[in-house]
Amino acid sequence: EDKVVQSPLSLVVHEGDTVTLNCSYEVTNFRSLLWYKQEKKAPTFLFMLTSSGIEKKSGRLSSILDKKELFSILNITATQTGDSAIYLCAADREYGNKLVFGAGTILRVKS
Amino acid sequence: SQTIHQWPATLVQPVGSPLSLECTVEGTSNPNLYWYRQAAGRGLQLLFYSVGIGQISSEVPQNLSASRPQDRQFILSSKKLLLSDSGFYLCAWSVLGRFWGYTFGSGTRLTVV
Numbered sequence: 001e002d003k004v005v006q007s008p009l010s011l012v013v014h015e016g017d018t019v020t021l022n023c024s025y026e027v028t029n030f031r032s033l034l035w036y037k038q039e040k041k042a043p044t045f046l047f048m049l050t051s052s053g054i055e056k057k058s059g060r061l062s063s064i065l066d067k068k069e070l071f072s073i074l075n076i077t078a079t080q081t082g083d084s085a086i087y088l089c090a091a092d093r094e095y096g097n098k099l100v101f102g103a104g105t106i107l108r109v110k111s
Numbered sequence: 112s113q114t115i116h117q118w119p120a121t122l123v124q125p126v127g128s129p130l131s132l133e134c135t136v137e138g139t140s141n142p143n144l145y146w147y148r149q150a151a152g153r154g155l156q157l158l159f160y161s162v163g164i165g166q167i168s169s170e171v172p173q174n175l176s177a178s179r180p181q182d183r184q185f186i187l188s189s190k191k192l193l194l195s196d197s198g199f200y201l202c203a204w205s206v207l208g209r210f211w212g213y214t215f216g217s218g219t220r221l222t223v224v
Binding site: 006034036041042043044045048088090092098099101102103104 | 145147153154155156157160201212213214215216217218
């Protein structure tokens, strides 16, 4: 059975801290790994990772995929209170566009 | 540009009452459409997906059903709601062959009382 596991489940940090969120996956016919940020309503897209070892960056956020060890990490540097959200990791498979989501990591950044 | 509309935003319904949530997509043709449910503060569980009009696949057995009467319309229904149907329901779309992840609607928070 396909599964995506995220850790930690929740995290509380102070502004300015750096955080690393983890995502491991066991998915047949794996194609790509996606990260979403969800604040109050709809998840918003952060990154799609297809190739191993190539870091993607957007401002203070970065992510990388390891297809050999089947995991991805999402790094957030110099955290701000606006980074408080649920971060969702999802695996995409070949043959059918259905994402398998992890349970999410709840991040709270305290001022 | 493509947009996705989902309504209502919130809903409080008594146990045993019917349910109808609607999702429509604009600016694209023949999208794949999805219904997800999210328990409080947790990940997303796929309920239904559809690759075309009248084509519905169910991922988990449950008290809900879905229909796709038009290309860009996806409806989630129930004849009799249960307390366990409470949650945050999200509609999403993607395009087969040009998959770059989902675009989500703004969600419906359903509370069954």
